[in-house]
Amino acid sequence: MVSYxxxxxxxxxxxxxxxxxxxxxxxxxxYINVLGTAQLNTLENLSLLDIFLSPNNVVEPHIHQNAAELVYCISGSAIVSMLNPFTKQIQNYRITPGKVANVPQGWWHYEVAEAANTHLLAIFDAPTPEFVLGSDLLRLTPAQIMAHTYCLDENQWKNTVAPIKESTIIGPPINCSQREPVQQPAHNSHTQMHQQPYHQQYYPQYYRGFY
Structure with a gap:
């Protein structure tokens, strides 16, 4: 019972x-619909995101600093990927109708749709699903800090992240000129990539010149 x-x-x-x-x-x-205590004041310690995706659209990399997330597939198919901070490996889970993937609180993660009419329900153990977006980290961290910290060319970094003008949430943006389909990792129920970081294998266009 909620005391307030x-x-x-x-x-x-x-x-x-x-x-x-x-x-x-x-x-x-x-698109994504949201339900939290701001919408339904009797929810208590629960909130939802109702997510609709078409093939190769990505719920961008992000964390939920205040909640764990259970992703349930209603229709279609998606890969739920998360960075395990203890093993330093990306873990990939394909979910289809009736299947779930669990993302612990604070873990870096993202979802990639594989099929038309993909419908996911993200359930959180918090009254509001707070999040920190990868696009905000990239565009709002000063370029000189990124360049100095990771020994990068500052101008090259600026040019790389310059197209990110606002929070992305579902990418790629509509005006994106890079329309290469996302390659999904070969796996059974889940895969941990050992040869090369996952993003460098499957999104090499974003890493050219930096590694």
Whole structure:
């Protein structure tokens, strides 16, 4: 029971239409609806993201600093990938209808849709799904700090991240000129990549000149 909730109040809500609570829209096939205590004040320690994706669209790399995430596949197919901070390896899990992948709190992760009409439900053990986006880290960290810290060419770094003008959430952006399909890792239930970092194997265009 929530100690701060007056269940006799006329402002107490027990149902909500998530179709009226859009978090992000890329296009008609790629969008996310949100449900938290701001939308439904009786939720207690729970929140949801209702995610719709078309093939090769990516819920960008991010962390949830306040919650673990359980990703449930309603339709379609997606790869849920996460960086295990203890093994320093990327773990990849294909989920199809009825299957789930669990992302512990604070783990760097992302989802890539493999099929048309992919529909995912992300469930969080927190009243609001807070997040830190990879696009914000890249575009808002000063270029001189990135260059100095990782021994990079500062101008090359600036040119690389210059197209990231705002938070991405679902990528690639509509105006992206690089339309190469995402290559998914060969795996059974999950794969840990040993030969080369996952991003360098499957997104080499973003790393040319840096490694």
């Amino acid at each position: 909730m007056d269940y006799t109040s006329p402002n107490t809500n027990f149902s909500f239409d998530m179709n009226k609570s859009r978090l992000f829209t890329k296009d008609r096939n790629n």
